[in-house]
Amino acid sequence: MKLSGWGRYNPQDCRVTRPRDEDTLRARVAEGGLIARGNGRSYGDSAMSGSNTVDMRGFDRMLSFDAEAGQLVAESGVMLDDIITTFLPRGWFPWVTPGTRYVTLGGMIAADVHGKNHHLHGSFGAFVDWIDLMGPDGQVRRCGPLDNSDLFAATLGGMGLTGVILRASFRLRRVETGFIRQETVPTANLTETLAAFEAHQSATYSVAWIDCLASGDSLGRSLITLGEHASVGDLPRRNRTAPFAPPARKKRIIPLDAPGFALNRHTVQAFNHLYYKRGAAKSGHSVTGWDEYFYPLDSILAWNRMYGRRGFVQYQTVLPLATAAAGLRELLETISASGLASFLAVLKRLGPQGRGMMSFPMEGHTLALDFPASRATFALLRRLDAITLAHGGRYYLAKDARLTADTLRQSDPRADRFHQLRSAEGLTRRFASLQSERLYL
Amino acid sequence: MTRPAVLILGARSDIGLAVARRFAAEGHPIILAARDSASLADAKADLVLRHSVAVTLAEFDVLDTASHAAFLDGLGPLPAVAVSAIGLMGDQTASEHGAASAALVIRSNFEGPAAILGEIANRMEVRGNGTIVGISSVAGDRGRATNYIYGSAKAGFTAWLSGLRNRLAKKGVHVVTVLPGFVDTKMTAGMDLPAKLTAQPGEVAEAIHRAVTRKRNVIYVKPVWQLVMAIIRNIPEPVFKRLKL
Incomplete structure (x- = not known):
């Protein structure tokens, strides 16, 4: 059957089986070339x-x-x-x-x-x-x-x-509850954004939505959301009797592929502008249900169809702390100048690698972007690769669909x-x- | 709030396990009955963890009809819902050439399930309530060269369920006939099934749960199967016998 990753880019014919016991699985392993x-x-x-x-x-x-x-x-x-x-x-x-x-x-x-x-x-x-x-x-x-x-x-x-x-x-x-105490901090540019991450190192959760189309003085402007698990006392009175049951959100589904032009530089720029203004105006504290806080996109089932039939690719790298500021600036300038728009752009401060031999994280900042799959996108991503390599960054394999073995080795010994x-x-x-x-x- | 118990016969099957999960999600205690029921310990742990319901494992052999009454006695109170997810596809060629393998298919799909459900039905009739769910097959709607031993046993089972429903309609006991069509299970592993006609075990379970709550009589899990089988049933025999189906 035709199979692809979540990005829906480049589907391939794959034989897929669904074993339900270890003996059947063992027989599959013996066949070789297996991936779970x-x-x-x-x-x-x-x-x-x-x-x-x-x-x-x-x-x-x-x-x-x-x-x-x-x-x-x-x-x-x-x-x-x-x-x-x-x-x-x-x-x-x-x-x-x-x-x-x-x-x-x-x-x-x-x-x-x-x-x-x-x-x-x-x-x-x-x-x-x-x-x-x-x-x-x-x-x-x-x-x-x-x-x-x-x-x-x-x-x-x-x-x-x-x-x-x-x-x-x-x-x-x-x-204690299924709610998150959330604080939104707007930042005006990249320097402020990175400083805000450092200032809020003790926050349990932190992530930034970054306006990757902003340029000049506003380059790197972001909305940083911080979060803490709420206690019962933090909840509005009406939720205190059922602290684990945030109001159910309506599930929406994207029923068909959006036309390729639906997400372009102008629509994304308009969206980003409004989203940033709205976020900045609403900045401050609020209490949010767990699903809305952690999984905003899960409420839009099959959101990956938003990018049309050719699918999209994710680009996620992490840059070490020492070079992150310069590297991110260069990445954002290159994206902003390319005329391509990433609808989702997320920046996050990461801690050290941990126990996994091939684990993605390292102390530094990770930027995640997605772009509709196109020739222009792949040309841009090659330029971003050069910047990532020059700043000692490396890639998240779970997001990757297009790296070469060479680029990977240059980034990741x-x-x-x-x-x-x-x-x-x-x-x-x-x-x-x-x-x-x-x-x- | 205590919910009435649901008995799953043939609980090792993928559909049986999915049905158990669906009813456990509503808070029903579950009895998983199968041969080598100890091997269902993981399934039991899963149901208890997910849904905090009581789960009992019961040793049961559908072909050992003489043991059925004692099996039911051993369960304690008669469950409110009994679901038979028992089935054996067998090997058509082997069934054509060996009376023993044909008998095994016929006994596993018809004689055995009819025996145990019949015993349960009699007890539910005495009690004056209960629901019996028999998972039959669209293969029973018309015999085809590729699986008519299995199909004829299922045809017998479907007719039996229909008669039972008729008999108990005024006795407070409801009978549901389930015709799943293709389902993605161990039984069909390795077959090349068309995706649009193939249900997941969870979809079958959802349909069964709905049918039990709404007292439906005969259900096709995917509505398209009703149409497919209507066409297949109505092909004139002189044409049908020449088809490769």
Whole structure:
């Protein structure tokens, strides 16, 4: 069947099977060239294999929960949305969540996803106690920080290339309500934006929406949203009796592909202008439901169709702290001058890498952009690549659909070490994605 | 608020598990009945964790009809809803050439489910209420060369459910016949099924839950199957017999 990542760019014919027991899965592993796929939310081709894509959503059982430690053991196909709807009413929330709740546990581990609290708490892998991994021989090994620790580190952020993640144990945190106390801080330019991140390092959650079309004195102007889990006392009186039940939001769906011209420089510029003015006018404190705060796009089902039939590509890099200011300025100037518009542009301060050998984060700033797939976009992205490399930045593989093996290696010396480990462990033949072949991982 | 219990027969099947999940989500205690029921420990853990309902595992062999009465006695109070998700596709060629494999398919899809549901129906009739759900198949709507042993057993089961519904209509016991069409399960793994005609187990479970609450009689999970089968049933036999279906 035709398969693509969430960006819907460059669909490929892939054989997809959905095993529901370990024996069937073992037979798939023996065939080789396998990549496990969760809910298909990575943007590019990381969860696609032409010959052997394995849909893991048949493994979706929650197995045990230790309410003392907040420790949940679940199969890898369990959806984050199910975890939240099951445990939030009991006062638990994931320590780390990406920007969508329609991802699987296995996908979160494979991409070692980060959230708006990365600067304080690290990535998802920081809260994983162990992983049951099916290796190239079909054997299931339990890996953790003490047992098979090299394999554990390579699996966190390893994009499914070290084996099939079957089960994992990870931790949830106590929360008093399902609401977030939010503060919006408008900033006028890049210097202010970066300073604001530093000034709010102690905020649990922080992220900036950045107007990537602003230029000149306004280059890098942003709306920074800070968040804290609200206590019952923070809630409006009417919500205090049901503190875990924010008002249900209406689900909207984008029913068909938008025409390619719907998102262009002018519509995005107009939107950005209004959005910034509105945000700046409304700046200050508010209390928001968890789903609206963490997953604003999930309420628009299939929002990826907004970019039309040819799909879109994400560009996400992280620049180290020392070079971030200069690098971001150059990236933003280049984008602004290109005439191309990124509808979503997000900036976030990240903390150190953590335990995953291939994990994306490093101490610095990450910029995430998306552009409709087009020749002009790819030309722009090559220019952005040069800037990223010059400033010591590196790429988020879960977002990538178009890097070359060369560019990856120039940005990330870990890629060669990862490939060596895969070769030494006999993993390269058994586990491969279109991305791993493209990037020679 | 205590909800009445739901019994799932053939609980290891993907549809059976999905139905269990759907009813557990509404707070119903669940009884998972299957052979080697201990292997359902993970499924039980999942239902308990997600929905905080009581889940019981019960050893049950649909072909051992002599054990059915004792099996029901062992469950304690008669459940409010009994769902049979039991089925065996078998191998058509093997069934054509071996009476034993044909008998296994016929017994697994018709004789066995009819025996246990019949026993449950009698007890529900005495009690004066209850719902019986039989998962049959569109394959029973017309025999085709590729799977007529399975299809004929399902045809028998469909007719049996229809008769049971007729018999109990005035006795407070409701009978639902489910015709799922293609479903993406272990049973169909490896088959090349058309996506638009293929349901996920969760969709079947949703349709069954709706049918039980709304007291529907016969349901096709995907509405398009009603049309497809109407056409297939109405092809004149002289034409039909020459078709490759």
